Amino acid sequence: MDIVRIATAGSVDDGKSTLIGRLLFETNSITQDKLEAIEKASKRRGVDYTDLSLLTDGLIAEREQGITIDVAHIYFSTPSRKYIIADTPGHFEYTRNMITGASNAQVAIILIDARNGIVEQTHRHFYITQLLRIPYVVVCVNKMDLVNYSEEHFNNIREQFESLFSKANFKEQQLQFIPASSLYGDNISKRSDNFPWYDGTALLEYLENIEWHSQEIRYPARFQVQYVIRPKSEQWHDFRGFAGKLTCGTLKKGDTIVALPSLQESTIESILRFEKEVDSIEAGESVTITMSSEIDISRGDMIVRKDQVPEQMKEISAQVCWLDHTPLKAGRSYLLQHGSNRVKAKVTNLFSSINVIDYKTIDGIEEIGLNEIGYVSIKTARPVSADKYVNNRHNGRFILIDEGSNSTVGVGFIS
Numbered sequence: 033m034d035i036v037r038i039a040t041a042g043s044v045d046d047g048k049s050t051l052i053g054r055l056l057f058e059t060n061s062i063t064q065d066k067l068e069a070i071e072k073a074s075k076r077r078g079v080d081y082t083d084l085s086l087l088t089d090g091l092i093a094e095r096e097q098g099i100t101i102d103v104a105h106i107y108f109s110t111p112s113r114k115y116i117i118a119d120t121p122g123h124f125e126y127t128r129n130m131i132t133g134a135s136n137a138q139v140a141i142i143l144i145d146a147r148n149g150i151v152e153q154t155h156r157h158f159y160i161t162q163l164l165r166i167p168y169v170v171v172c173v174n175k176m177d178l179v180n181y182s183e184e185h186f187n188n189i190r191e192q193f194e195s196l197f198s199k200a201n202f203k204e205q206q207l208q209f210i211p212a213s214s215l216y217g218d219n220i221s222k223r224s225d226n227f228p229w230y231d232g233t234a235l236l237e238y239l240e241n242i243e244w245h246s247q248e249i250r251y252p253a254r255f256q257v258q259y260v261i262r263p264k265s266e267q268w269h270d271f272r273g274f275a276g277k278l279t280c281g282t283l284k285k286g287d288t289i290v291a292l293p294s295l296q297e298s299t300i301e302s303i304l305r306f307e308k309e310v311d312s313i314e315a316g317e318s319v320t321i322t323m324s325s326e327i328d329i330s331r332g333d334m335i336v337r338k339d340q341v342p343e344q345m346k347e348i349s350a351q352v353c354w355l356d357h358t359p360l361k362a363g364r365s366y367l368l369q370h371g372s373n374r375v376k377a378k379v380t381n382l383f384s385s386i387n388v389i390d391y392k393t394i395d396g397i398e399e400i401g402l403n404e405i406g407y408v409s410i411k412t413a414r415p416v417s418a419d420k421y422v423n424n425r426h427n428g429r430f431i432l433i434d435e436g437s438n439s440t441v442g443v444g445f446i447s
Contacts, residue, residue, distance in 0.1 A: 035316075036239060039118045039134035039166070041157035042143030047174045051143065051214035052106055052119050053084025055236065058221040061108035081215070105133075112240060131160055131353050131443055135429070138244040139168040141235075146179045146211075150192045152389060158193075159388040162202045163351065163405065163445065165425050168242055170208045172235065176226075177213040183229040186211045199391055210235055248315035252340035252419070253281030254427045256371040257333045261320060273304065273320040274329055279371070279426040281340070283321075284312035288338040292417040296327040297338065315426075332373035334417045342427065344415035348377075349447050351386075351421075352400065352408050356434070356441035359399035360408070366441065367433040368412055376413040377432070383407040407447070421445040 040048040056062050062070075067082075074083040104119040118133035134140060140161045144154060161169050171193050179185045190209045197207060210219055211227055212235060218224035221236040233241075261273040283289075287300045301324040303310050305317070313319055321335065329335070336342065354360050360379065368377035385394045385406035400406040421428030432442035 034112075034244075035114045035116060036139060036242070036244065037116050037118070037137045038139045038141060038239070039120055039130070039137035040141045040143065041120055041130055041134070041160070042174075043145070043148070043151050043153040046143040046145045047085075047214045048119055048141075048143050049085035050083075051141070051172065051174065051212070051220070051235075052117055053086070054214045054217050054220045055117075056106065056108050057084055058217060058236070059108050059110055084214075110236070110240060115239070130157060131164070131355075132440075134160060134164055134166065135443065137164070137166050139170065139239065139242065140166045141170045141172055143172050143174045144189055144193075146173050146176045146182075146185050146189070149189050150196070154193075155196065156388045158196060158200075159386075159391065159405075160353075162200050162205065163353070165202050165421065166205070167244060167247060168206050168208070170210060170235065170238065173209065173211045174214055176211045176218065177216060181211070181213075181218075181226045186230075208232070208238055210238065248280055248426075249282050251280035251315070251424045251426060252342070253283050253337050254279050254342075254371075254419075254424070255283060255321065255335040256373075257329055257331055257335060258372050259331060260329065271322070272326070273322045274335065275318075275320045276335075276372070277318045278313050278315055280315045280424060281337075282312060282314050283335075283337070289323075289335050290338050290341050291327055291329045292334045292336060292341070293344060293415050294328050294333070298323040298325045298327045300324075332371075334371065334373070336417075342417050342419045342424075345418050345446075346412050346415050348410045348412065348416065348418070348444075350408055350410060350430075350444040351405060351447055352432070352442045352444045353405045354400045354402060354442050356439065357402050358441075359401045360406075360442060361399045362408075365435070367435055368410065368416070368430050368444075369433060370416050370418055370430040371427070373416065374433075375416060378411050379408055380411050381409040383409070408444075410444070418446050420447060422447075 042048050070086050071082050073086050106117045108115050120130040120133040142157055173186050173189050211230055212219040218226050219234045222234050255276055255278050257274045257276045259275040261275055263271055285300055285303055289300060290297055300321055302322045303313055304320040362379055362382050365378045368375050382397050385397050385400055385404055419427045428446045430444045431440050434441050
């Protein structure tokens with residue numbers, strides 16, 4: 033089955049965790065003992081309903097404060113699809129967690145409290161969906177029960193958000209507006225009678241019908257080598273295979289390929305999914321590939337089709353979201369991780385930063401602070417086989433790692 037990756041976003045107390053808990057409940061993804069435990073915990077907190085947010089807020093600090101701090105990954109399925117939801121924090125302090133949680137998402141659900149409308153964090157989170165080029169965004173106007181299911185409230189928020197979208201750069205992004213009450217399950221898994229004026233779909237119905245996979249296979253093929261398999265056994269004495277994941281595009285048996293960075297050519301002799309041989313693979317599949325001739329390929333290398341060779345970059349211009357309390361400054365060195373390839377890198381220049389509220393550029397900066405996004409140039413010790421992010425979101429991103437602490441300090445998008 034298809035796996036759809038979803039990221040939630042929104043301001044504090046917009047109901048993200050409750051929304052996800054409701055999806056789990058209505059898709060029968062909660063075991064009976066877990067549900068009973070949540071009911072008991074809800075009674076201990078003095079509420080007269082089952083607090084489904086407790087299903088995702090796993091940290092003690094999250095339950096005490098009633099907010100999401102860390103990224104929680106939640107899994108559920110329907111008869112037609114599997115889903116992975118990254119329940120990301122809403123508070124500004126944890127914006128970096130939202131970016132990392134949403135980095136692989138095909139769908140973003142931005143929740144808006146119907147009482148408060150669009151707030152500062154809405155601007156910030158929507159900008160991040162644009163930065164990450166997430167193809168589908170659901171604007172879920174939540175807590176509609178607290179405004180008497182008002183069509184006027186919903187339409188006002190929709191108009192404001194459409195005005196926000198008019199300033200955006202990624203115009204191919206598809207928006208869907210859904211009024212809902214996650215506390216009572218209105219418009220979550222099925223249409224609610226409380227919205228006679230709404231003629232759209234419920235949230236789960238929308239998620240069930242989006243077509244995301246066709247976009248992934250249209251990208252150029254990029255196969256990241258994670259491991260070289262050499263059993264040297266009697267059965268597999270001469271076997272030499274390259275295990276990894278096809279992050280995007282398609283590959284088939286007989287394709288002429290180029291190994292990067294060596295630029296050596298060969299032909300795909302076989303594609304193995306476990307011990308079963310297949311003729312072709314599509315984006316997202318993990319397999320082992322063998323070649324018709326012996327060429328030098330190691331972990332961190334990339335296999336691409338001969339007619340789809342990416343640029344070999346040692347000078348990189350990128351948009352960087354900074355995740356560390358120590359600001360980014362020009363001249364500092366880091367490890368740059370691109371796929372399974374890790375190289376030494378130095379930040380040579382800082383050009384500007386972005387005000388994510390009004391999308392204006394701030395020039396002449398000297399540093400980029402925690403949760404800020406800016407344009408930089410980076411020089412690497414070895415070439416990186418990368419695409420521009422606007423052309424290939426899977427092969428156009430990287431992370432920066434502090435060599436001393438081994439912490440991920442930045443997420444970059446090649447421009």
